[in-house]
Amino acid sequence: MRGSNIWRFLKSEPFAVAGGAIYAVIILLAVLADRIAPYNPREILRVNRRIARYVPISPEFWLGTTAAGKDVLSQLIHGARAALEVGITAAVAVVAIGTLLGLLAGYLGGWVDKTVTRVADIVLGLPFLPSMLVLAALTHGGTSTVIITVTALLWPNTARVIRSQVLSLRERAWVEAARVTGCSNARIMFVHVLPQVLPLAALYGSVAIGWAILAEAAASFLGFGDPEVVSWGVMLQDAYANQALSRGAWNWFVPPGLAIVLMVLAGFMISRGSEKLLFPKLGDQ
Amino acid sequence: MARHIAERLGHLLLVLWVVASLTFLMFRLMPGDPTLNFLSPTFNEEMRAALLRGFGLDRPLWEQYLIYLGKLLTGDFGQSFLQNQPVSRLLWDALPNTVVLTLVSLVLAYGFGIVVGAFLAFKRGSVAEGFAIPMALATRAAPEFWLGMLLLALFAFQLGWFPTGGAVSPGGTMGTLTDRLTSGDFWWHLCLPALTLTLFLQGLPLLLMRATMLEVLNDEFITMARMKGLSRWSITMRHAARNALLPVVTAFALGLGASIGGNVVIETVFAWPGIGRVLVTAVQSSDYPLAQGAFIMIAFVLVVMNTVADLAYAALDPRVSVGARK
């Protein structure tokens, strides 16, 4: 990709740029959380010796406090860390497994393909949240459960798409050439074909981050998350369980949800925008 | 075509068997001794053994598996540990609630999504598009339960227009299905959860319909329709929309399957007594026959609807249903 291409791309794809900007902000927040957050997110705060519960938006607490007297804004900022950790780990895992299986199935064909496709079909027959619930109950919940469930249940989508691409790449002349010159299957797959499918895999990765975060939020909300971790999902569960809704504590339950929306949305926007850069069609100049 | 159907049905059975088996394994591995729920001062080893026998937990694993499969085929999900009722009765009681919620929401969401999606395709590049697309994406990006929380806080707590949860008002009872469907109270309680689910679901059909319409409108046969001098209305509605609907219909069937399971969070937020909520409470209290039954039922609906979607597409697209004949 040449420099001029990238610049023109940035101008013409506001969606992707906006998505990238949002991610940049979130990453910044996560990295600098300790410095930026006004308080320790786990600290019970007091005002005039009384625990500062349910404080509304005010100068000392920009987003108010929770039922336990903790600062909402600090929790929100620290939540970015958990979101990125879960999101990126899960996305990388989903993409790695999905791409590997899709590559093997598409290139090797035969029983490998049949097996992978069968397994993928069966996995797609499992309902997502209920499965995660059950697994969470098995393992006492936590972020690792979320990551494992997301990986175990979402790899088929990536695998299928990668498999189709590999099927069409397999017929190309340069693969024939590589085979004729005696390259082993493994070499062809990983050195020649894999780089070609990586852009598509990355595309799915950016959407997978969103799914992982939504899954973590749902798991936490249902009580199967890790209450020790400061995450947006846990914040929402906390708010719901402590009657924030009936008390009209909008400052508490709106921001975490909004943060999730922005992050997942950014993933969608980036994947939509990148399609044009990675797969230019005839007619785009 | 018949062969295709047979293939799909065979596949369906395979998946169901795998799901049932996996469920069996998962639940046998679940922590939590269910007999602890029955602790009482008079509890002793004898009673415990009797309890275990009653639930069939004293047999070896493979025997339990076969008994389990056998019972499943007759629709016997066992007895709930906590509620002392057959699981199947509890499930059949809860299932209609979920089905009503899901169907109502899906129909509203798809009706809305299809119309607005087609309209947006018609009015390409307008201001409406610039606004509607991010909104549709945002609703898909939002956690369902958070949407529910927002609506609950605003319309139930703040404004008091709707109840804050459940399917019946305090003091009322849920009767049979017909009772529920004809009860104004039931529908009133349904409003918020259905609205939330609709809001969450409409993004997909909207974006999908718009995307497929745009693709179809670029097709050669649409240019031909213009050359034939057909009116713009006729072209959009009769030709473009019909072609664009195919993937949307498939998505509907798939959405039905997925929603039955995904409703878990919505049912929890609104305390709506559906299958999802049954699953959650069952898992939380280690009532594993109930949890198992609920899970299987959800998975069953999902797989069946996936198959229906596949067959429906094949039936609707004449290129698949009517083979080439030269």
Place this chain on the structure above:
Amino acid sequence: MSLLSVRGLGVHYASRAGKVRAVDGADLEVPAGSILGLVGESGCGKSTFGRALMGVLPDAARIATGEIVFEGRNLLALSARGRRALRWRRMSFVPQTAMNALDPVQRLRAQMLEVLQERGGLGRAPALARAETLFRQVGLDPSRLADYPHQFSGGMRQRASIALALALDPALVIADEPVTALDVIVQRQVLDVMRDLQARLGIAMILITHDMAVVAYACDRVAVMYAGRIVEAGTAAEVLERPQHPYTMGLTHAFPDVHGGTSALVPIDGAPPILIDPHPGCRFAPRCPFAVARCHAETPVLASEGDHTVACFRAGEAPALRAAAAEPATWARS
């Protein structure tokens, strides 16, 4: 008076690189009841020309100049509604690939009925009868009306498209590369159908093609298009046997002779010009072996000698140029 008379037509596309003049000052006359072959290389603008006549262009294109006088009326002066009223009734279109042009989810019968009833105002029974007649006219079994497009072979689909085009008894049918996607034997069958229809029904046709053999086989008249302009036009016999424009000379030698006889195939070197910001002078000059200084400076206009029109400054020397054009060496670039 001609059925169709086009003068100075200009069609421009907006593109990222600039304004593309797909058609740039084209003149054409089509007498009633004749089959005219509009021939030229890919990208010369002939498809755009055909679509401009129908008035159905992509959003990025617009008709910038000229007039299209059809049955005595300037189509470009009509309102959109007036234009739409004429479409298919007086002038219809046969597309290149009928697979994409026919609605895949509708049976042929429904597609024929739609045109006959909605645009032709016929009742259902008479419309059905006419649909069957049309199918017979193009050599298709009327029972096939019950089928979907994907159930037809390529040649049959093309015939079905022709039947559709004839539905409302138009005076002019524009066919855009109607036989290009077919194999040679089927090509001839479809062309025979078209010639037969013209003979029996007196319909005028414009056959847009890049294949000289098609022109030689099926057309009474020819118009040669290059870089968005018509450079030569006349009866098929005249233009093919005694071409006066160097480009036409090159074309006739670049195709195998349909009537047999072996002569060397002589391709024309170079590529067609990009139609953005055209340079002054004759468009063909850069590739023309007979170009002189004047050709690069001034643009030749279509001048007629009886029925035969040509846009070339050296048209008067045609016989000598023809002799030179027959030698492959003339066309080889140095």
